[in-house]
Amino acid sequence: MEAVEINVLWCKGCGVCVAFCPKKALSLVGEKAQVDPELCIGCGMCELYCPDLAIVVNKPTKKNEKVTEEGLS
Amino acid sequence: MSATQQDVRFVQGNEACVRGALYAGLRFFAGYPITPSTEIAEHLAENLPKVGGTFVQMEDEIASMCAVCGASLAGSKSMTATSGPGFSLKQEAIGYAAMAEIPCVVVDVQRAGPSTGLATKVAQADVNQARWGTHGEHSIVTLTASTVQDMFAVTVEAFNIAEAYRTPVILLFDEVMGHMRERLVIPPAGELPVTERLRTAVKPGVNYHPYLPREDGRLPMSDYGDIHRYHVTGLYHDIWGFPTEQPEQVNKLVHHLVDKIEGRVHELARWKEFYLEDAENVLISYGSAARSARHLVETRRQKGHRVGLLELQTIWPFPKDLVREKTANAKNVFVVEMNMGQVMAQVKQAVDNPDHVYLVNRVDGTLVTPTDIGNVMRVIEGKGV
Amino acid sequence: MAFRDLIRERFFPHIWCPGCGHGTVLNSLLHVVDKMGLDPTSMCMVSGIGCSARISGYVNFHTMHTMHGRALPCATGIKLAKPQLNMIVPMGDGDAMAIGGNHFIHACRRNIDMTAIVLNNRIYGMTGGQYSPLSGRGVLATTAPYRSIDDDFDAVALAQGAGATFVARTTAFHVKELSKILTKAIQHKGFSVVEVMVQCPTYFGRKNKMGGAVQLLEYYRDNTAPLGSKKLEENQNLIPRGIFVERERPEYCEEYQNVIALAEGKE
Missing domain, CATH: 3.40.50.920 (Rossmann fold)
Structure with missing residues (x-):
């Protein structure tokens, strides 16, 4: 199981996940979202934001990282 | 009342309709006050809860017809009653019931129109509206009666036809019939046939196709809330109930909706x-x-x-x-x-x-x-x- | 995906445009139903007509895709016939507030137990970008080429005035808040209204030169504030978010059980 699963068949490349990832761990490659596992802290915001239901975050959130919609707090 | 004693009443046609509906197993009524059909709502407000059924007075005629569609899908034999102006408003959801094949009964106690017309006077001018009131190709069943006793009997028939063929059935009465009082003999339970809804025998875990007709053309239903979860839409749909624009499937559905009724003219006469x-x-x-x-x-x-x-x-x-x-x-x-x-x-x-x-x-x-x-x-x- | 059992996977990817906020609301709702552990056979979703209404096709509940504006009366019929069902009624802004406005206020008044979600993208999307009763004055739309002269409804105030017993507002930007509010709305016994301000990048954003999905979400971030917050106090122009009403009042189906008891005792 990958830390962050992105279903490229469902992803429409809107870029919402990229814009609001608190760690800037996501990017669009060929109009599909892609994650950098090194940067990802497993906060799961992208999974909640994704209008295409294309992201599943399996990685547990890193300790000491409290994330809100406004970013890291 | 003893078993041998007959249930004989002297009632208005509108009440006979109510008695017929209850005899047929009505369990849900949604309506809105309108002359000359209001007595139907009044009698049901009193009598439906006595049999554990639900009466609701909705905010308008449109909502009443919509609630009837919803309640029927949830498994209740359902009915609404109105007159011309309200019948016009109900046409949208009557079309939905025709398209989604929802069994229901719609009573139109006709008064003179168009528009508000003569609210308390008789007419029979909704004949074509009953047939063509809602837009698009479809077919529909419409029944009438000329005695209070017949109003009872055709109301039972209306439910039987609605349930058997999954269609809205219009009861086209008129002001004179609705308000006239006559002798009504209510037959003992079991004397008139009552058609129960055909429910699917498909077991849990096996695919249920809500719009796949059996060999005899009937579509077994599954109540909302039961084991099978499925989709109902007013769009053209496939055997699963999901929207389709495939010309072949659209064509097939139009023919099914029309043929299931027009092909049974003799049976329904x-x-x-x-x-x-x-x-x-x-x-x-x-x-x-x-x-x-x-x-x-x-x-x-x-x-x-x-x-x-x-x-x-x-x-x-x-x-x-x-x-x-x-x-x-x-x-x-x-x-x-x-x-x-x-x-x-x-x-x-x-x-x-x-x-x-x-x-x-x-x-x-x-x-x-x-x-x-x-x-x-x-x-x-x-x-x- | 934890909520795989809750969706009809074969219809994905869904029909909504890239960046459409409706997808985010569906996403949130599925997370909530999953987290609450609700049995899908206890769930019934009834929708109207429009972009938002397509949501009912995607959830593996008992689903009814009804007529424009008519989701609530259809849902009322279902709920009265089967009070044990958990009713979710998503509607668009035109769906709920224009053609379905009368049904909306009366459902609030009746306090029948269901969760109405108003997906407010301030535009008729399915028909190509006409102004809605929630667009507001000054908005550009295909039917308001010189800007709209119509003031908008405040959906929250309308629901509140009509007697809804749970009323909340949030946005598709505030996804955690959205989940929390939807959870509370579903748990609430009575008629719940949740207005979710969602983005329509295709019509509203483009027509009003407000950018794409990201810019519209940033707009919701920057132009809203939680109820009782200092931010809101300091800037009255911000749109308040949060739970506006949460109170108890007799629920309609339960009240009708009392009617049945009375009627049965009569004979």
Whole structure:
């Protein structure tokens, strides 16, 4: 199981996940979202934001990282 | 009441309709007050909860018809009642019920229109609206009655047809029928057949196709809340109930919706006939107008006139072959109705000699009388005005 | 995906445009139903017509895609016939507030137990970008080429005035708040209204030169503030978010059980 699963068949490349990832761990490659596992802290915001239901975050959130919609707090 | 004692009442037609609906197993009614159908809502508000059923007065006619669609899908035998202006508003959801094949009964106690018309006066001018009121290709069943006892019986029939064929059924009554009081004998339970909803036998975990007809054409249902979860839409849909624009599937569904009713004209035809065997003059009528026609026939027969009456209880699908057969030997056909010839147009298409079909009508908010009928007949028979 | 059992996977990817906020609301709702552990056979979703209404096709509940504006009366019929069902009624802004406005206020008044979600993208999307009763004055739309002169409804105030017993507002930007509010709305016994301000990048954003999905979400971030917050106090122009009403009042189906008891005792 990958830390962050992105279903490229469902992803429409809107870029919402990229814009609001608190760690800037996501990017669009060929109009599909892609994650950098090194940067990802497993906060799961992208999974909640994704209008295409294309992201599943399996990685547990890193300790000491409290994330809100406004970013890291 | 003892078992041998008959349940005999002296009631308005609207109450007979209510008693028929309860006899047929009605468990949900949604409505909105409108003359001359309001008594149906009033009687059901009192009597539905007594059998554990639900009565709700909705915010408008549209909502009432929508609630009926919802409740029926959730498994309750459902009905609404209205009159012309409300019938216009309900057409949207009647179309939904036709498209999604939702069993339900819609009572229209007709009054004079268009628009507000004559709120307390009789008319029979919603015949074509019952058939074509909602947009798009579809078919529909419409029943009438001319006695309080028949209003009870056709209401039971309406539920049976709605459940058997998964269709809205229109009960096209009129102000005179709704408000007139007559003797009503309520048959003991079991005497009149009551059709229960056909529910799917598909087991949990096995695919249930809500819109896949069985070999006999019937579509077994599954109630919302039961094990099968499925989709219902007013869009053209596939056997799963999901939207489709595939021309082949759309075409198939249109034909199914029309054929399931038009293909059963003979099965669905209900009528009464009086002295037709040797009748030279055949009257065709329905609803309260048929009472005047019947009266005229009885009095003229006493004088030896060869006149008969065909009372249509099924108006839609129009029993064309029946009308043709019953008028085959008639010199003249008189259609007695309180509109400008809505059933007459159908009769003309059905008979061999449309030139000999005449309209006897009254569109002034009063009941067409035996005298009115006699007057027209005398002119046609060349006996002067 | 934890909520795989809750969706009809074969219809994905869904029909909504890239960046459409409706997808985010569906996403949130599925997370909530999953987290609450609700049995899908206890769930019934009824929708109207429009972009938002397509949501009912995607959830593996008992689903009814009804007529424009008519989701609530259809849902009322279902709920009265089967009070044990958990009713979710998503509607668009035109769906709920224009053609379905009368049904909306009366459902609030009746306090029948269901969760109405108003997906407010301030535009008729399915028909190509006409102004809605929630667009507001000054908005550009295909039917308001010189800018709209119509003031908008405040959906929250309307629901509140009509007697809804749970009323909340949030946005598709505030996804955690959205989940929390939807959870509370579903748990609430009575008629719940949740207005979710969602983005329509295709019509509203483009027509009003407000950018794409990201810019519209940033707009919701920057122009809203939680109820009772200092931010809101300091700037009255911000749109308040949060739970506005949460109170108890007799629920309609339960009240009708009392009617049945009375009627049965009568004979």
